[in-house]
Amino acid sequence: MSLPILEAKQICKQFKDPVAINVLNDISFSVNKGEFVSVIGKSGCGKSTLLYILSTMDTDYQGELLIDGERMTGRKDHELASVRNEKIGFVFQFHYLLNEFSVLQNIILPGQKLNKKSLGELENRAMELMKILGIQKLSNKKPNQLSGGEKQRVAIARALINEPHIIMGDEPTGNLDKKNSEIVFDIFNQLSAELGQSLLIVTHDPEFAARTSRIIEMEDGRIIRQ
Amino acid sequence: MSVKLNISIARALLLARWKQTMVAAVGVTFSITMFIALLGFMTGLNILLDSLLMNRTPHVRLYREVRANPNQPVNLSSQYNRHYNFISSVKSGNSREQIYNSATIMQNIRRDDRVLGLAPKITSQVFFNEGNIDITGVVYGIDVEAEIRLFYFNDYVITGNTSDLKNVANTIILGKGLAEKLLADIGDIVQVTNAQGERFRLKVAGYYQSGVQSLDKTQSFASIQTVQKILGKPNNYITDILVKLKDVNQAAAIAGEYANNYETDAEDFKTANAQFETGSSARSVISYAVGITLLIVAGFGIYNILNMMIYDKMDSIAILKATGFSGKDVKLIFMVIALGIGLFGGALGLLFGFLVSLLLDQVPFHSSAAPAVNTYPINYNPVFYFIGAVFSLVTTYFAGFFPARKASKVDPVIIIRGK
Numbered sequence: 001m002s003l004p005i006l007e008a009k010q011i012c013k014q015f016k017d018p019v020a021i022n023v024l025n026d027i028s029f030s031v032n033k034g035e036f037v038s039v040i041g042k043s044g045c046g047k048s049t050l051l052y053i054l055s056t057m058d059t060d061y062q063g064e065l066l067i068d069g070e071r072m073t074g075r076k077d078h079e080l081a082s083v084r085n086e087k088i089g090f091v092f093q094f095h096y097l098l099n100e101f102s103v104l105q106n107i108i109l110p111g112q113k114l115n116k117k118s119l120g121e122l123e124n125r126a127m128e129l130m131k132i133l134g135i136q137k138l139s140n141k142k143p144n145q146l147s148g149g150e151k152q153r154v155a156i157a158r159a160l161i162n163e164p165h166i167i168m169g170d171e172p173t174g175n176l177d178k179k180n181s182e183i184v185f186d187i188f189n190q191l192s193a194e195l196g197q198s199l200l201i202v203t204h205d206p207e208f209a210a211r212t213s214r215i216i217e218m219e220d221g222r223i224i225r226q
Numbered sequence: 227m228s229v230k231l232n233i234s235i236a237r238a239l240l241l242a243r244w245k246q247t248m249v250a251a252v253g254v255t256f257s258i259t260m261f262i263a264l265l266g267f268m269t270g271l272n273i274l275l276d277s278l279l280m281n282r283t284p285h286v287r288l289y290r291e292v293r294a295n296p297n298q299p300v301n302l303s304s305q306y307n308r309h310y311n312f313i314s315s316v317k318s319g320n321s322r323e324q325i326y327n328s329a330t331i332m333q334n335i336r337r338d339d340r341v342l343g344l345a346p347k348i349t350s351q352v353f354f355n356e357g358n359i360d361i362t363g364v365v366y367g368i369d370v371e372a373e374i375r376l377f378y379f380n381d382y383v384i385t386g387n388t389s390d391l392k393n394v395a396n397t398i399i400l401g402k403g404l405a406e407k408l409l410a411d412i413g414d415i416v417q418v419t420n421a422q423g424e425r426f427r428l429k430v431a432g433y434y435q436s437g438v439q440s441l442d443k444t445q446s447f448a449s450i451q452t453v454q455k456i457l458g459k460p461n462n463y464i465t466d467i468l469v470k471l472k473d474v475n476q477a478a479a480i481a482g483e484y485a486n487n488y489e490t491d492a493e494d495f496k497t498a499n500a501q502f503e504t505g506s507s508a509r510s511v512i513s514y515a516v517g518i519t520l521l522i523v524a525g526f527g528i529y530n531i532l533n534m535m536i537y538d539k540m541d542s543i544a545i546l547k548a549t550g551f552s553g554k555d556v557k558l559i560f561m562v563i564a565l566g567i568g569l570f571g572g573a574l575g576l577l578f579g580f581l582v583s584l585l586l587d588q589v590p591f592h593s594s595a596a597p598a599v600n601t602y603p604i605n606y607n608p609v610f611y612f613i614g615a616v617f618s619l620v621t622t623y624f625a626g627f628f629p630a631r632k633a634s635k636v637d638p639v640i641i642i643r644g645k
């Protein structure tokens with residue numbers, strides 16, 4: 001009964017700089033609802049490139065991408081923006097928070113954009129998420145006053161605010177020390193186990209990958225094992 | 227709702243960089259201030275100068291030109307009507323400067339609804355006798371009351387009493403320069419000789435100053451009756467009828483009509499003062515050009531600052547896009563930033579412009595051409611404020627447009643990958 005949340009069909013991508021190189025070759029796979037999938041592979045094998053395509057930010061590729069059974073390929077900029085807003089939570093290697101806003105405001109910003117809940121409801125949900133992530137004391141601080149691990153947890157809370165269908169992460173622990181990596185991983189695990197959250201996380205940390213429910217291994221722009 | 231959110235994001239970005247924002251806004255404020263002050267000042271001066279001329283200028287002047295009769299007898303003769311007739315040295319003969327039937331004409335014109343009022347006038351050439359030197363001059367015979375009402379005669383009589391002209395027989399108001407030449411104080415007697423060589427003694431009742439030196443050295447004013455006596459003319463003798471209209475723009479048409487109806491020559495004020503409009507429109511064009519140039523320069527300032535801000539905010543733009551804000555949203559955010567700067571800078575500019583105008587209004591300004599004015603004339607026309615407001619928004623709109631478009635096209639992948 002597991003429905004695919006995300007499907008990639010024969011995705012290829014070339015960079016034409018300076019000569020055309022195939023970075024991704026015939027990538028096909030799907031992520032089912034509730035799955036915790038990790039993508040591993042050597043540096044430069046095309047993991048990030050793939051993730052940008054899957055997250056709808058990069059539209060320059062061949063093949064087909066479906067999210068929730070809906071075709072994303074060839075859609076307009078503002079349509080893709082609202083898909084990202086509603087269905088995808090993204091966690092980057094670097095935190096990417098807006099320093100002009102407080103932690104709480106950063107977290108609820110995508111929720112305000114979606115505009116389905118009142119400000120009060122969003123704030124309540126944000127406070128709940130912060131409690132789960134152990135950062136409830138930071139809500140009124142500015143992002144530049146936080147440590148790396150704290151920032152990453154704020155970014156995860158922001159990714160969760162709209163109850164996305166899938167969370168994507170591009171080496172979310174790549175910039176963190178052992179202890180903080182552990183915390184972030186535990187959070188992902190908890191989300192997967194307790195809330196049935198679907199996750200697709202790129203990592204080069206084999207230990208991290210080993211603890212996920214499924215591993216996709218890439219090499220030179222191809223999937224060699226899944 | 228999305229608009230409201232975008233505006234609040236724009237506000238946060240603006241406030242986070244309030245120093246940059248201030249610099250951009252100060253550029254707009256400065257140019258709007260200058261624009262308002264400059265236009266208020268220039269237009270005030272324009273209106274003053276125009277009114278100096280318009281106050282003293284009749285809209286329509288009726289007179290008779292001394293000229294030869296265009297229908298010479300030979301043209302009327304049937305014997306020669308198929309010939310070309312060449313006549314040389316035609317004399318003006320018995321044509322006169324007097325307006326015939328002046329009483330009836332004045333009565334008719336006074337009844338005309340389009341007319342504000344009229345003033346009869348006599349121009350007469352005389353000599354003022356100073357010892358054994360004769361100074362050529364002009365005495366205008368005027369209807370003092372009409373002259374005060376229609377042509378602000380009182381404003382130009384700097385000392386003495388205009389009513390004496392009417393109430394005391396044989397009085398004269400001398401041009402300032404003329405009085406100095408004649409060494410005539412108020413109450414002194416001056417001697418005047420008419421073209422026929424007859425002498426008259428007139429008492430000085432005051433000084434007149436038009437601001438035009440050459441006129442003030444020759445002009446003087448007396449009552450119509452006095453001038454008629456000097457010329458030895460009957461009491462229906464009038465050489466000019468000066469008409470003021472309710473609507474200046476009808477001057478040319480009415481002048482044509484009167485010339486026809488009353489068989490006189492008629493001149494409207496535009497024909498008489500062709501240079502008048504050119505000067506005043508050139509001055510406004512210059513002020514607008516300077517003001518708008520200032521605004522455009524301020525626009526480039528805003529453009530630069532927004533461009534810098536976008537480089538500064540690349541990361542934020544990438545995040546907004548990654549979390550679901552579209553290119554349109556980002557464009558709107560930066561347009562709001564630009565217009566916010568324009569609105570804030572423009573509003574301050576209008577305020578400061580008004581304050582500077584008030585200040586200039588207090589600066590002493592004395593001109594012999596305008597004895598009734600003591601400080602710089604400033605015009606507070608709301609149209610300038612309206613143009614200033616509109617222009618500050620329009621320039622900031624265009625200054626913001628290209629940076630905002632650039633921001634909307636930022637590719638989040640490139641930014642995120644770049645880290």
Ligand SMILES: Nc1ncnc2c1ncn2[C@@H]1O[C@H](COP(=O)(O)OP(=O)(O)O)[C@@H](O)[C@H]1O
Binds near residue numbers: 016041046050
């Ligand atoms: N903009 C680009 N132009 C040309 N080549 C690129 C560009 N971006 C990435 N690449 C190349 O694509 C390959 C895959 O990169 P990436 O997806 O970042 O790998 P990974 O995330 O697995 O380390 C690398 O060889 C990289 O050099």
Ligand SMILES: [Mg+2]
Binds near residue numbers: 047048049
């Ligand atoms: Mg990578």
